[in-house]
Amino acid sequence: MTPQEARALVAALPEAREHWLTKTVEGMQARAVWLTGSLGRGQADEWSDVDLIVVGGSPHLDDALVTTDRPGNGPIGGGHIGALYDIGPLTLWADWYLWPSHEPAPSDARLLRGNGDQGIVDLSESLDRIGRGRPRPHPDRDAFALAMLPLAAKFIARGVDDKAASMAVMLGAPPDMAALDGLRTVFSSIKGHDKIRILVDRYLQVVEALTRH
Numbered sequence: 474m475t476p477q478e479a480r481a482l483v484a485a486l487p488e489a490r491e492h493w494l495t496k497t498v499e500g501m502q503a504r505a506v507w508l509t510g511s512l513g514r515g516q517a518d519e520w521s522d523v524d525l526i527v528v529g530g531s532p533h534l535d536d537a538l539v540t541t542d543r544p545g546n547g548p549i550g551g552g553h554i555g556a557l558y559d560i561g562p563l564t565l566w567a568d569w570y571l572w573p574s575h576e577p578a579p580s581d582a583r584l585l586r587g588n589g590d591q592g593i594v595d596l597s598e599s600l601d602r603i604g605r606g607r608p609r610p611h612p613d614r615d616a617f618a619l620a621m622l623p624l625a626a627k628f629i630a631r632g633v634d635d636k637a638a639s640m641a642v643m644l645g646a647p648p649d650m651a652a653l654d655g656l657r658t659v660f661s662s663i664k665g666h667d668k669i670r671i672l673v674d675r676y677l678q679v680v681e682a683l684t685r686h
Contacts, residue, residue: 474675474678474679474681474682475682476682476683478682479678479679479680479682479683480683482562482563482675482679483519483520483562483563483630483679483683484519485561485562486519486520486560486562486563486565487517487519489560489561489562489565490521490523490560490565492560493523493558493560493565494508494512494523497533498525498585498586499586500533501527501530501531501533501586502530502531503527503528503529503530503531503586503587504528504529504530504574504587504588504589505526505527505528505529505578505584505586505587505588505589506525506526506527506528506530506584506585506586506587507525507526507528507572507578507579507582507583507584507585507589508523508524508525508526508582508583508585509524509525509526509570509579509581509582509583509596510522510523510524510568510596511524512524513581513582513583514581518631520627520630520631522565522566522567522568522624523565523566523567523568524567524568524570524596525567525568525569525570525585526570526572526578526579526582526596527569527570527571527572528572528574528578528587528589529574529587531571532554532556532567532569532571534554534556534569536558536559537556537557537558538556538557538558538559538564538668538669538672539556539557539616539617539619539620539666539669540554540555540556540557541554541555541556541611541616541617541620542554542609542611543555543608543609543611544605544606544607544608544609545605545606545607545608545609546568546605546606547570547571547600547605547606548570548571548572548573548576548599548600548603548604548605548606549573549603549604549605549606550573550576550603551570551571551572551573551606552570552571552606553568553569553570553571553606554569554571555567555568555569555620556569557619557620557623557669559672563623563672563675563676563679564623564672564673564676566620566623566624570596573603576592576599576603577589577590577591577592577599578590578591578592578599579591579592579594579595579596579598579599580592580593580594580595581595581596582596615663615664615665615666616666616669618644618645618659618660618663619663619666619669619670619673621640621643621644622644622656622659622660622673622676622677623673623676623677624640625637625640625641625644625652625656626653626656626676626677626680627680628640628652629652629653629656629680629684630679630680630683630684634651634652635652637652637653637655637656638650638651638652638655641655641656641658641659642655644656644659645658645659645662646658646659653677653680653681653684653685656677657677660673660674660677
């Protein structure tokens with residue numbers, strides 16, 4: 474992949490992400506859906522993922538490529554599900570926070586539909602105050618690695634190689650490897666999941682084209 478091709482794919486991401494977000498939220502059944510994270514704060518870039526808080530409903534997972542049930546990332550009495558989607562140019566990661574109905578939404582969240590109360594502390598502080606669920610390992614290590622690889626690669630694209638390298642090691646890469654080489658090593662060890670492998674490989678190719686030329 475050439476740098477020009479890679480830049481074109483990245484440039485198309487914000488519009489594709491907005492289209493996915495609008496369509497997804499419109500089709501949901503929930504008392505309230507809030508947008509948080511960098512998008513909710515108006516600080517997103519092309520690489521930003523989507524962080525959604527769902528109150529009195531369920532996340533949209535029908536067309537997810539892979540999901541990760543990680544209660545340790547969400548509030549007690551609710552939960553957290555991460556999901557990887559194919560939105561056209563590249564994949565998109567969404568963090569779904571299943572929010573207890575009696576708790577106010579974080580102060581850095583923006584209401585997309587429904588109604589509800591908003592608190593005075595941000596997402597991180599809200600989770601600390603409510604308490605987080607009990608962490609547990611993902612049952613399919615290869616599927617989990619495929620979900621995490623684009624998340625790690627975007628840090629390389631942003632110039633935060635140390636964070637990407639630590640994620641690569643967490644996924645099984647040797648600790649003495651450069652971040653992108655470590656992610657490639659993890660990717661090469663994954664078996665099956667052919668459709669997702671193709672999409673994740675394209676994501677890695679984009680980051681390689683942008684950072685190695």
